[in-house]
Structures are given as C-alpha cells and as structure tokens.
Amino acid sequence: MKKRESTVCPIVYALDIWGDPWSLVILRDVLIHNKRHYREFLASRERIATNILSARLLSLVEAGLLVKIEGDSNRAQTMYRPTQKALDLFPVVFAIMHWGLKYNPNTDMSIPIMQELKTNEEGLEQRLLQNFDDVTS
Amino acid sequence: MKKRESTVCPIVYALDIWGDPWSLVILRDVLIHNKRHYREFLASRERIATNILSARLLSLVEAGLLVKIEGDSNRAQTMYRPTQKALDLFPVVFAIMHWGLKYNPNTDMSIPIMQELKTNEEGLEQRLLQNFDDVTS
DNA sequence: ACCATTCACTTGCAATATGCAAGTACAATT
DNA sequence: AATTGTACTTGCATATTGCAAGTGAATGGT
Numbered sequence: 001m002k003k004r005e006s007t008v009c010p011i012v013y014a015l016d017i018w019g020d021p022w023s024l025v026i027l028r029d030v031l032i033h034n035k036r037h038y039r040e041f042l043a044s045r046e047r048i049a050t051n052i053l054s055a056r057l058l059s060l061v062e063a064g065l066l067v068k069i070e071g072d073s074n075r076a077q078t079m080y081r082p083t084q085k086a087l088d089l090f091p092v093v094f095a096i097m098h099w100g101l102k103y104n105p106n107t108d109m110s111i112p113i114m115q116e117l118k119t120n121e122e123g124l125e126q127r128l129l130q131n132f133d134d135v136t137s
Numbered sequence: 138m139k140k141r142e143s144t145v146c147p148i149v150y151a152l153d154i155w156g157d158p159w160s161l162v163i164l165r166d167v168l169i170h171n172k173r174h175y176r177e178f179l180a181s182r183e184r185i186a187t188n189i190l191s192a193r194l195l196s197l198v199e200a201g202l203l204v205k206i207e208g209d210s211n212r213a214q215t216m217y218r219p220t221q222k223a224l225d226l227f228p229v230v231f232a233i234m235h236w237g238l239k240y241n242p243n244t245d246m247s248i249p250i251m252q253e254l255k256t257n258e259e260g261l262e263q264r265l266l267q268n269f270d271d272v273t274s
Numbered sequence: 275a276c277c278a279t280t281c282a283c284t285t286g287c288a289a290t291a292t293g294c295a296a297g298t299a300c301a302a303t304t
Numbered sequence: 305a306a307t308t309g310t311a312c313t314t315g316c317a318t319a320t321t322g323c324a325a326g327t328g329a330a331t332g333g334t
Contacts, residue, residue, distance in 0.1 A: 001158035001183065002290090002322080008245035010237020011165050011230065012183060019158050020291090021138035028148050038311055046138065046149060049293055054312060074301060076310050088236055093148065095232040099225055100147020108145035139293080139319090158321090175282055186322055191283060211330060212282050 014092075017063045022048055022056050024093075027065065027086060031093055032113060034131045036079040065089075084135060090125050151229075154200045159185055159193050161230075164202065164223060168230055169250065171268045173216040202226075221272060227262050 003016050018024050025046050029035040035044075041053055048056075057080055060066040065086040071077020097117055101107055107114065116124045129136060140153050155161050162183055166172040172181075178190055185193075194217055197203040202223040208214020234254055238244055244251065253261045266273060 001162070001185075006243045007182075007241070008243055009165075009182070010234045010241050010244050010251075011161060013237045013241035013244070014233045015158055015161060019156075019161070021152055021156050022292095024148060024152060024156070025138075028146075039309085042311095045144075045146070048138075049295095050312070051294090051314085052292065055291095074310095075299090075312080076301075078311070085240060088239060092229070092232040092236055095229040096151045097147045099229055100150040102225060103222060104144070104147050104150035106143045106145055107147050107150070114147075176280085179282095186324095187283070188285085188323090189321065192320095212328095213280075213330075215282070 017065070018060070018089075020056070022052055023060060024096075026053075026056055026060065027082075027089060028093060030066070030080065030082050030086065031090060031128065034128075036081060037076075038078065038080075041080075060086075082132060082135060087129065087132060087135060090128070094121055094125070154202070155197070155226075157193070159189055160197060161233075163190070163193055163197065164219075164226060165230060167203070167217065167219050167223065168227060168265065171265075173218060174213075175215065175217075197223075219269060219272060224266065224269060224272060227265070231258055231262070 001012075001015065001019070004012070007013050007016065018027060025044070025048065026041055029041055029044055033044075035041055038053065038057070041048065041057075042050065057066065057068070061068050061080070063085075064083055066080045067083055069079045069081060071079075094117060097114075101114065101117070109115065113124065138149075138152070138156075141149070144150050144153065155164060162181070162185065163178055166178055166181055170181075172178055175190065175194070178185065178194075179187065194203065194205070198205050198217070200222075201220055203217045204220055206216045206218060208216075231254065234251075238251065238254070246252065250261065
C-alpha cells in the first residue's frame with residue numbers, strides 16, 4: 001500500500017504510520033520495555049537490520065510518534081522518546097497482546113507483564129505510563 | 138521482517154499474520170463492512186491490486202482467520218468468511234479505530250459506525266457479530 | 275446459437291522495500 | 305596511540321508490491 005496523503009478511514013490512517021512490519025516492534029520496545037537508545041532497539045530478539053532501524057526511527061519521528069533527543073557532543077546519548085500520540089497506542093498494543101496471547105502457543109508467559117496484562121491491564125498501563133512522566137505532565 | 142515459525146512475543150506473532158499493509162484492510166472489510174466476495178474487496182477505496190488480494194486472501198485462510206467457501210460450479214459464489222480467530226480481532230480493530238479517529242483529521246465522521254464506536258462500542262460489536270451467527274453458534 | 279460481460283483469478287515485469295555485510299565518523303576508554 | 309562502542313550510511317542481492325494485461329468459466333441478452 002503506498003502512502004496516501006489523506007484517507008477517510010481511521011484504520012488506513014494508522015496503517016500508513018505504523019502498518020509496516022517493523023514500526024510496531026519498535027513501539028513495543030519503547031512503550032512496554034522502556035527502551036530509548038538505538039543500541040537497545042538493535043538488541044531485541046527480532047534482529048532488525050541497522051538500515052531499517054534508522055529508517056523506521058526517522059519515519060516515526062516524522063509521523064510525530066517519537067521525539068529524537070540528542071546529547072551535546074555525544075551521539076551515544078541520543079534518545080528516542082514517545083509523544084502522547086505514541087502513548088495513546090497503549091490500548092492498541094494491549095489489544096494485540098491479548099489476541100496474540102490467546103492464539104500464540106509459544107508466548108513466553110514467564111514474563112511478568114504477560115500475567116499482569118491478563119489480571120490487571122489498567123494497573124499495568126498506569127505503571128508503564130510512569131516511565132513517561134516527562135511527556136504526560 | 139521475515140516470517141518466523143515461532144516467536145515468544147504475542148505482538149510479533151500477530152504481526153506475522155496480519156502485519157503487512159493489506160491484511161488488516163481486508164479484515165476491516167470482512168468484520169466491519171460485512172464483505173465476503175473477492176469483487177467486494179476489490180471495490181474498496183484503497184484499490185488493492187488483484188494479485189495482492191489473491192495472495193492475502195490465501196495467506197489469511199492459511200493462518201486460520203478466513204474460510205473459503207466455494208459454490209458448486211460457479212466461482213462467483215465463492216465467499217470468504219471469518220473464523221472465531223478473526224472475530225477476536227474486533228477489540229484490536231476498535232482500538233485502532235479509536236486511535237485513528239483521534240489523530241486523523243480527515244476521518245469521515247458521517248459514517249454511522251464512527252459515531253457508534255464513540256458512544257456505544259459494546260453495542261456496535263454485538264450488532265456486527267450478528268453478521269456471523271454461523272461462526273459463533 | 276452468438277456475443278459481450280462478469281468474475282476470480284494468474285502472469286509478466288517494473289518499482290519499491292527489506293536483509294545482510296561492510297564501512298564511516300566520533301567519543302570515551304585503555 | 306590504539307581499541308572499543310555507538311549511531312549511523314552505503315552497496316548490493318533478494319523479496320514484496322504495483323500495474324497492466326490476459327485466461328477460462330459462467331451468466332445475460334438478442
């Protein structure tokens with residue numbers, strides 16, 4: 001699907017922004033695992049290629065989901081942090097997780113988040129949101 | 138992202154099945170707009186190409202989200218209907234719609250479903266589910 | 275019976291996106 | 305001064321998508 005400058009459908013709008021196969025993995029890492037550095041995204045299990053990671057980070061910044069915060073005179077300090085627009089994806093991410101949990105027999109249930117999602121989704125969201133007080137305040 | 142036969146993450150599991158740019162558009166048409174025929178999917182605003190449509194329908198059938206029902210001696214009767222696994226995507230689709238509604242200024246709010254989503258999501262889901270009594274019964 | 279139309283696809287090919295390996299530039303560490 | 309770590313970019317092979325055209329079977333009209 002080529003990008004449209006405008007669509008009347010909210011689903012297509014969303015897919016144009018993060019409907020490729022990698023953006024949501026990055027957003028998962030930001031929102032759920034509180035990652036913020038290039039090297040952290042690179043380290044996740046899904047083994048995203050460096051060029052793709054760069055390209056996706058850029059497009060997410062352009063779409064207003066992430067903000068790039070550069071340190072003074074040290075690239076290793078560069079951080080990517082979510083905007084409110086990204087934080088509003090929590091319900092989407094949780095809904096997808098519920099579905100994946102139901103149908104993926106290989107889900108790793110030893111991760112505490114998986115248990116908490118089932119028993120106390122609201123509490124989980126509130127707790128995760130505390131990682132982003134700078135954005136929400 | 139190449140398909141993995143197994144992942145420990147429910148989100149990646151989901152993305153492997155419908156994380157390409159077109160599958161969710163087809164699922165939207167099935168779940169929300171009650172479409173079932175090839176020609177109906179082809180007619181939607183997003184103008185999916187015929188070869189992509191074939192390929193996606195096949196992969197959704199293989200993933201167990203759709204069932205292909207062929208008429209006797211007439212291809213025009215062929216229908217694609219959702220399984221329970223697809224019906225369980227309603228919460229995901231609704232969450233995405235809420236997000237798109239909030240951030241897409243071009244959303245067509247004259248479509249009754251958009252209003253109903255905001256005021257009575259639960260009722261909307263129940264009503265749409267009635268289109269699939271054959272599956273749920 | 276004949277012809278045009280509809281339908282559910284397939285095929286060929288150009289354009290785009292992804293995957294992989296290697297390289298670059300800078301800063302901190304040894 | 306040399307090595308390591310970090311955030312990228314570049315080049316190129318491979319896969320996926322987009323577009324136009326074609327195919328074969330069934331229906332509809334004259």
